[in-house]
Amino acid sequence: MVIIVKTDKRRMNKKDRKAQILNSALNVFVERGYNGATTQEIAREAGISEVTLFRYFKSKRDIFIEVIEPILFETLKNSVEISKDLDLKEKLKIILIERIKLILKYNKVIKLILMESQINPEIASFNYIEKTSELLRESISKIDINLGNSDLCLRIMIGSILSFLYLPEEDEIKLHKYVDNIVSYIMNYTL
Secondary structure, three states, X not given: OOXXXXXXXXXXXXXXXXXXXXHXXXXXXXHXXXXXXXXXXXXXXXXXXXXXXXXXXXXXXXXXXXXXXHHHHHHHHHHHHXXXXXXXXXXXXXXXXHHHHHHHHOHHHHHHHHHHHHHOOOOOOXXXXXXXXXXXXXXXXXXXXXXXXXXXXXXXXXXXXXXXXXXXXOOHHHHHHHHHHHHHHHHHHOO
16 A cells, blocks of 8 residues: 655745644544544645654644644633733623634534543543633633632633533624623622
């Protein structure tokens, strides 16, 4: 059996090559799941050899974690920065809208993460719900939001965010109205 590897004739710098590998890996993971994906398939999708792949990453798990972490965590940092001069209610709205839009944009990836972290011992340590909860707690703390019953507030926010995974809403007006209602609920009943 002859394996044909796609090659890019131009030489890439390390940063671009790594990004190419991560983009290819994301496609393979979404299509095949973590267990179904192989480093050979990821390399083939990236148009490189498996040897080259292992020059950038030690294992399939390392690739998986590096693929998903930026998707999950980087965008929330922007929300914190954007909302720092707003009032409490507006800060919460920005954080919730950002997280919901992330769920809508990366729906397949989030489902993959949730499923794989439950059934795959190799990546079980990457608990999306726990990490999201920690990140929300940190973000809320950084923008000086004092939640009276913080555990309840976090559960309400995480549940609301995750509901968009299975009940997506593309209508911006409905999305903002939903977030307004959640924030009002949190402000009225938990603080």
